[in-house]
Amino acid sequence: MAENKGVLVLCETKEDKLASISTELLGGGRKLAGDLGQELAAVLVGSGVGNLAQEAIAYGADKVYVVDDPLLKDYQTDTYVPVLEKVAGQAMPQVLIMGQTSIGRDLAPRLAFRLNTAASLGCLELAIDPSSKKLLQTKPVYGGNAQAVFITGSFPQIATVRPKAMAPLAPDQSRKGEVVTVDAGLDASAIRAKVLEQVPEEVEGIKLEDAEVVVGGGRGIGSPEGFQQLEELARLLKGAVGATRPPCDNDWVPAGAQIGLTGKIVTPELYIAVALSGSSQHMSGCSSAKTIVAINKDAEANIFREARFGVVGDWKKIVPAFTEKLKELLAK
Amino acid sequence: MNMIVCVKQVIDPEAPPASFKIDPSGNKVVPPAGVSPVVDPYAEYAVEAALKVKDASGGKVTALSLGSNQLRDIVKKPLAMGADELILLEDEAFDGSDSWSTAYALAMAIKKIGEYDIIFCGREASDWNAGQVGSGIAEILGLPSVTLAEKIDISDGKARVQRKTDEGYEVVEVSLPCLITASNEIGEPRYPTIKGIMGAKKKEPVVWKPADIGVEAAQIGASGRHTKLHKLFQPVREGKCEIIEGEGPEEAAANLAVKLREVKAL
Numbered sequence: 001m002a003e004n005k006g007v008l009v010l011c012e013t014k015e016d017k018l019a020s021i022s023t024e025l026l027g028g029g030r031k032l033a034g035d036l037g038q039e040l041a042a043v044l045v046g047s048g049v050g051n052l053a054q055e056a057i058a059y060g061a062d063k064v065y066v067v068d069d070p071l072l073k074d075y076q077t078d079t080y081v082p083v084l085e086k087v088a089g090q091a092m093p094q095v096l097i098m099g100q101t102s103i104g105r106d107l108a109p110r111l112a113f114r115l116n117t118a119a120s121l122g123c124l125e126l127a128i129d130p131s132s133k134k135l136l137q138t139k140p141v142y143g144g145n146a147q148a149v150f151i152t153g154s155f156p157q158i159a160t161v162r163p164k165a166m167a168p169l170a171p172d173q174s175r176k177g178e179v180v181t182v183d184a185g186l187d188a189s190a191i192r193a194k195v196l197e198q199v200p201e202e203v204e205g206i207k208l209e210d211a212e213v214v215v216g217g218g219r220g221i222g223s224p225e226g227f228q229q230l231e232e233l234a235r236l237l238k239g240a241v242g243a244t245r246p247p248c249d250n251d252w253v254p255a256g257a258q259i260g261l262t263g264k265i266v267t268p269e270l271y272i273a274v275a276l277s278g279s280s281q282h283m284s285g286c287s288s289a290k291t292i293v294a295i296n297k298d299a300e301a302n303i304f305r306e307a308r309f310g311v312v313g314d315w316k317k318i319v320p321a322f323t324e325k326l327k328e329l330l331a332k
Numbered sequence: 333m334n335m336i337v338c339v340k341q342v343i344d345p346e347a348p349p350a351s352f353k354i355d356p357s358g359n360k361v362v363p364p365a366g367v368s369p370v371v372d373p374y375a376e377y378a379v380e381a382a383l384k385v386k387d388a389s390g391g392k393v394t395a396l397s398l399g400s401n402q403l404r405d406i407v408k409k410p411l412a413m414g415a416d417e418l419i420l421l422e423d424e425a426f427d428g429s430d431s432w433s434t435a436y437a438l439a440m441a442i443k444k445i446g447e448y449d450i451i452f453c454g455r456e457a458s459d460w461n462a463g464q465v466g467s468g469i470a471e472i473l474g475l476p477s478v479t480l481a482e483k484i485d486i487s488d489g490k491a492r493v494q495r496k497t498d499e500g501y502e503v504v505e506v507s508l509p510c511l512i513t514a515s516n517e518i519g520e521p522r523y524p525t526i527k528g529i530m531g532a533k534k535k536e537p538v539v540w541k542p543a544d545i546g547v548e549a550a551q552i553g554a555s556g557r558h559t560k561l562h563k564l565f566q567p568v569r570e571g572k573c574e575i576i577e578g579e580g581p582e583e584a585a586a587n588l589a590v591k592l593r594e595v596k597a598l
Contacts, residue, residue: 078476102495105480109466143345194504200499262515291592309588
């Protein structure tokens with residue numbers, strides 16, 4: 001039997017380009033492959049994706065497996081799992097990494113069970129253990145109260161990685177690599193769970209994940225009107241508004257505004273946390289912000305252990321005064 | 333419509349973060365003193381999803397919980413919420429499971445239950461946040477799966493599931509029997525009614541041991557793991573928050589704005 005070797009990265013595409021998560025994974029995967037002294041391969045799955053193979057090579061892949069089929073246009077569990085099973089059988093990697101995205105979350109566990117191996121989802125860090133050469137998979141557990149490092153006993157060692165946890169390399173268009181075409185070999189009748197339509201959420205202004213400044217509100221904001229005040233502050237700072245889970249569950253803000261372990265992950269320059277306690281679950285989604293500022297009436301709230309600057313008091317008095325003062329300062 | 337919901341008992345994730353402690357052996361969490369365990373909140377969304385289908389289409393909901401030392405008052409909550417039956421897979425041999433050994437034991441119990449149209453799981457559990465057991469059960473049983481469900485409609489022997497995606501949502505049509513994992517968008521789990529609580533009190537759960545579901549000791553619990561926990565630790569918090577003061581909240585707010593400009597955070 002052939003020996004498992006190398007690192008394989010599942011590349012997702014977005015608007016006919018490699019998704020940012022994929023260039024990040026290629027950057028991180030390059031490092032892992034280097035530490036193993038082995039190759040980095042990428043796999044592109046989709047419809048009309050073959051022309052992106054060179055881009056994957058430019059971002060660090062030595063070899064690219066391309067599986068191009070109209071049935072692979074949308075992610076569907078029943079098409080992607082057998083395709084990845086086939087590619088994994090051909091590439092025989094030691095390590096297989098994907099993004100912690102709606103695709104990776106669904107695909108990685110099902111594929112791991114099919115291949116009789118295991119996966120770790122939502123990793124913050126991946127490293128090769130210098131002595132055993134095994135993949136050390138670090139991820140938040142207990143809602144972010146702790147982190148665990150897992151080791152998988154079998155190959156491929158599968159992991160999904162959170163967005164922004166790894167850095168892409170500068171693309172080098174002159175890099176050379178091998179492109180391998182793999183036939184999907186799919187039968188449409190095998191699709192039991194069929195995607196009928198995809199509905200993107202409507203976002204006004206800047207997307208939460210891309211914003212340099214995020215104003216996050218918690219249960220203490222109390223109403224949709226309260227969030228309008230946060231919107232005003234966010235607009236002034238050309239940022240976006242996010243929230244903890246209760247405001248989303250109460251429909252004060254759209255579900256897409258949720259930041260945390262089960263929501264979005266944001267990495268802004270500045271995170272202004274208003275009337276939120278700073279639960280581990282929420283902090284899992286924003287603790288990588290460069291500067292965290294807390295506004296909360298409870299001086300004992302956990303958010304003050306996470307923040308760099310804080311004001312203790314009623315946000316209803318603080319946010320308008322803060323917004324006014326910033327208007328004045330930014331006008332100068 | 334026969335439905336099975338996988339639930340479990342966990343350390344209360346809403347306990348104050350300061351009470352969170354790791355055992356000196358470095359591989360498990362010490363339950364905080366004086367804080368009662370709870371039904372995993374993610375699993376409660378799965379119960380709610382099943383009960384919503386039951387409300388709309390009728391049927392029977394069986395809750396299935398795996399673990400040891402399951403406190404009856406806690407694990408009976410799905411019954412109090414409206415589930416019809418409770419089966420406990422209860423044995424110390426199930427301790428120390430990972431996603432593999434958990435999914436395997438649950439899949440074998442589901443096989444024993446036999447009749448089902450939909451199996452529900454939470455999108456993940458609040459302890460290990462693995463997010464894999466649902467997909468694992470589906471793979472072991474050879475069923476189609478839809479993860480991260482926000483809304484479920486049943487018609488013509490199929491389920492139409494609104495699935496949460498990074499971009500918004502998608503609508504997936506899936507044949508039955510199938511497995512669905514529920515996300516919190518499914519809606520707040522209902523509170524048990526007095527009638528529900530009284531009914532649950534009277535109802536005794538069915539308890540199954542490993543031999544009852546035909547599994548070997550080597551396939552379950554810590555022995556059946558495919559992963560090894562290498563290390564468990566609490567990330568260090570810097571905790572150097574500078575509190576900005578002022579004569580009253582408005583002045584403190586203004587001082588904060590000035591400070592953020594000074595340190596070029598803005």
